[in-house]
Amino acid sequence: MSSVAADSHVHRAFHFYQESLGKKVVMAATGVVLFGYLVAHLLGNMQVYLGAEQMDNYAAFLHSMPALLWGVRALLLISIVGHIVSSIQLARLKSAARPVSYVKKEAIASSYASRTMMWSGPIIAFFVIFHILDLTTGAAGAAQFQDLRAYENLVYSFRRVPVAAFYIVAMVLLCMHLYHGLWSMFQSMGVSHPRYTPIIKRAAAWVAILMAVGFISIPISVLTGLVGANL
Numbered sequence: 001m002s003s004v005a006a007d008s009h010v011h012r013a014f015h016f017y018q019e020s021l022g023k024k025v026v027m028a029a030t031g032v033v034l035f036g037y038l039v040a041h042l043l044g045n046m047q048v049y050l051g052a053e054q055m056d057n058y059a060a061f062l063h064s065m066p067a068l069l070w071g072v073r074a075l076l077l078i079s080i081v082g083h084i085v086s087s088i089q090l091a092r093l094k095s096a097a098r099p100v101s102y103v104k105k106e107a108i109a110s111s112y113a114s115r116t117m118m119w120s121g122p123i124i125a126f127f128v129i130f131h132i133l134d135l136t137t138g139a140a141g142a143a144q145f146q147d148l149r150a151y152e153n154l155v156y157s158f159r160r161v162p163v164a165a166f167y168i169v170a171m172v173l174l175c176m177h178l179y180h181g182l183w184s185m186f187q188s189m190g191v192s193h194p195r196y197t198p199i200i201k202r203a204a205a206w207v208a209i210l211m212a213v214g215f216i217s218i219p220i221s222v223l224t225g226l227v228g229a230n231l
């Protein structure tokens with residue numbers, strides 16, 4: 001390799017690092033917000049196992065604080081847009097820097113979860129739109145949809161087998177997305193060490209699996225009659 005070519009590769013690598021860092025910070029910060037929402041949402045949803053009254057009261061409680069509700073919605077929307085825009089910009093930067101050797105190595109070593117990031121993301125985004133139309137507005141909900149009847153709405157929705165199946169597939173993709181997103185966030189923050197990286201990866205896998213199992217348990221419980229048998 002000539003020194004001019006090597007110089008240009010070094011320059012490109014440096015440029016890539018500088019430009020990508022800010023975008024990775026945006027990815028991580030918005031990812032943390034979205035993850036925090038998911039944890040809270042999962043804990044809220046677990047009330048489905050405490051019965052219709054508890055779940056519907058919880059939904060009514062959340063809707064009784066419009067300032068908080070709309071504040072969270074605005075934060076979520078900003079985070080989703082920031083997450084998507086910075087992911088597209090990072091992908092563009094990566095492909096522009098492709099001749100640089102360490103980027104090549106990263107691609108070779110990439111896991112199944114990391115290769116799926118760019119298509120699991122859009123499917124999850126599509127899922128969220130469908131999900132809001134299904135359980136928040138009722139536009140894609142079951143015929144029996146009623147405002148603020150969270151328990152009844154989700155039971156009638158998940159009794160539609162293709163809908164329940166779509167939720168389950170989306171949650172599996174979400175699990176892979178979370179796994180890769182969580183541990184690569186630590187990588188971006190510079191926490192990369194032969195001793196700690198495997199521990200972080202294992203912890204990320206457990207968190208992602210637990211969350212997916214929690215979410216997936218709901219459509220399965222509806223389909224098996226464990227939830228909503230009295231409706």
Ligand code: HEM
Pocket residue numbers: 038041045059069073076124128131132135136148150151154167171174215216218219
């Ligand atoms: C089986 C899994 C899930 C169930 C049973 C569930 C249940 C619900 C319900 C009942 C609502 C409506 C709440 C209301 O309007 O009172 C809702 C809203 C929402 N869910 Fe889920 N959810 C699940 C998974 C997810 C996942 C995986 C995500 C994100 C990737 C998500 C994101 C949202 C969002 C953004 C809203 C709108 C919140 C709002 O109206 O402010 N949900 N969910």
